[in-house]
Amino acid sequence: MQHLSAPEARNLTELPDDLFIRLGLDLCSVGILIRLIYYRMYRKTDLFLTFFTFNLIIFLITFLLNQVQLSIGAAFGLFAVFSMLRYRTEGLSARDMTYLFMVIAVGLISSVSQGSWHKLALINGLILSMVQLLEGNWLFKREFSKTVFYDRADLIVPNKRMELLLDLEERTGLEIHRIEIQTIDFMKDSAQIILYYYQNDVNHESVKSLTGTPLR
Known part of the structure; x- marks a missing residue:
């Protein structure tokens, strides 16, 4: 069990002068990351609560723990608790998990980073700039x-690949540059196909309903 000495315990009751500056920079950075980058690209709001809550809780916990001295055992215990979250988030895609990791990282950096708030703003700005660069x-x-x-399983043959692409493009309205055939059911004369297209070919939101949809 961790015991805080008297000076350390008093520090927890005193709010550092830069707490609200760091918190403001943290929330501003996460707001830009989630609202102006993530939402603009994917138009999803179901994870907003998760992103902002994780960021805020991580920021507050690490900021407070940074004011006291923890043993190595307690530090590993804290790490193990947060590591367990990974096994409870299997429903999240790799993209959403990446953004979740980034909001946690921003919270950690904002709470424990040494130096002035100018340096912290620069670090968060570099993170946001890199994400925007990669997402664009x-x-x-x-x-x-x-x-x-x-x-049409009759088109799922190598010598009819061009005819297959043209038929898929006509039905979906997408400029498909490659496909991947997952399964073929000759009994039902059907196949499960993954279509690949670039973002600038069509509005990504306009084709969300195609996922798992039969083409007739």
């Missing part, structure tokens, strides 16, 4: 994929 089309085209159930 400046370095490379962003590829999206959709899974559909196709009803």
Whole structure:
């Protein structure tokens, strides 16, 4: 069990002068990351509560723990508790898990970073700039994929690949540059196909309903 000495216990009751500056920078950074980058790209709001709550809780916990001295055992125990969260988030995609990791990282950096708030703002700014650079089309085209159930198994042959692509493009309205055939059911004359297309070919939101949808 951890015991705080009298001076350390008194420190917990005193709010440091830079607490609200750090908290403001933290929330501002997460707001830009989630609202102006994540939401603008994916139009999802169901994880907003998770992102902001995780960030705030991580910030407060690490900021308070940074004011006291912890043993190595307590530090490893805290790490183990947060590591368990990974096994409870299997429903999240790799992209959402990446953003969750980033909001946690921003909270940690904002709470324990040494130096002035100018330095902290610069660090958070570098993180946001890198995310925006990778999420945009400046370095490379962003590829999206959709899974559909196709009803013409007769076209699932190598010598008819171009005809298959043209038929899929006509039905979906997407400029498909490659496909991946997952399964073929000759009894039902159908196949499950993953379509790959670039973001600038079409509005990503307009084709969300295609996922797992039979093409007739």
